[in-house]
Amino acid sequence: PVKPKMHSSRCMVFLALVGYGACFNPMGLPLTKPRTMLRMAAADPQPAVDVGKRAEHFSASFAHPAPLLVDGDIRKILPHRYPFLLVDKVLEYVPGERAVGVKCITANEPQFTGHFPDRPIMPGVLQVEAMAQLGGVVALQPPMAEPGQDFFFGGVDNVKWRKPLVPGDVLVMEMHVTAFKKKFGICKMSGKGFVDGKVAVEGDFTFALAKPPKA
Numbered sequence: 001p002v003k004p005k006m007h008s009s010r011c012m013v014f015l016a017l018v019g020y021g022a023c024f025n026p027m028g029l030p031l032t033k034p035r036t037m038l039r040m041a042a043a044d045p046q047p048a049v050d051v052g053k054r055a056e057h058f059s060a061s062f063a064h065p066a067p068l069l070v071d072g073d074i075r076k077i078l079p080h081r082y083p084f085l086l087v088d089k090v091l092e093y094v095p096g097e098r099a100v101g102v103k104c105i106t107a108n109e110p111q112f113t114g115h116f117p118d119r120p121i122m123p124g125v126l127q128v129e130a131m132a133q134l135g136g137v138v139a140l141q142p143p144m145a146e147p148g149q150d151f152f153f154g155g156v157d158n159v160k161w162r163k164p165l166v167p168g169d170v171l172v173m174e175m176h177v178t179a180f181k182k183k184f185g186i187c188k189m190s191g192k193g194f195v196d197g198k199v200a201v202e203g204d205f206t207f208a209l210a211k212p213p214k215a
Helices: 010-020 052-060 072-075 124-139
Strands: 089-094 098-104 150-161 171-179 186-195 200-208
Touching: 072 089, 072 124, 089 124, 098 124, 124 150, 124 171, 124 186, 124 200, 171 200
Parallel strands: none
Antiparallel strands: 089 098, 098 171, 150 200, 171 186, 186 200
């Protein structure tokens, strides 16, 4: 059967209403893709934004000094490895006397799986361990130790925790040698850890230096 032809003016009105272009073949079918008849008004120009300015401000406010020791250097001194290496970098170090180091606390550390699932808090014993490891950076280097020596806890006294440490905190620690008896391999240190300039943990430590294993 022969299809009735649409009057051209009616065809144009119909196609304009449904949003088609004005180029058609003889059968009245569109050759171009549908186009909307509405156009969004041009958006008002927005003022230029200095992207990163605020982040730069905050970053500069808590920028750390250039480290003396980074992860690779610390691994050469301490025997600890993941997930128990708790010193990220050392900012200051005076052989046989003191060290200042940093532990950055992050939510993906394994202890937060169970301590606690709904309120992650860095266990106090790990805070003490982090400080002890920083003490190890001092104790396991000359003039205090010989190559290959290890060190162990001999005691911890006067430990106080001032505030909970949570993911996002940066623990800045300082450990000072207060006594060292090389003959007996006994080293005593005093230390404090700070978060945002306030004391978070402190205590007195006793370490025992172990002789290198015999070959």
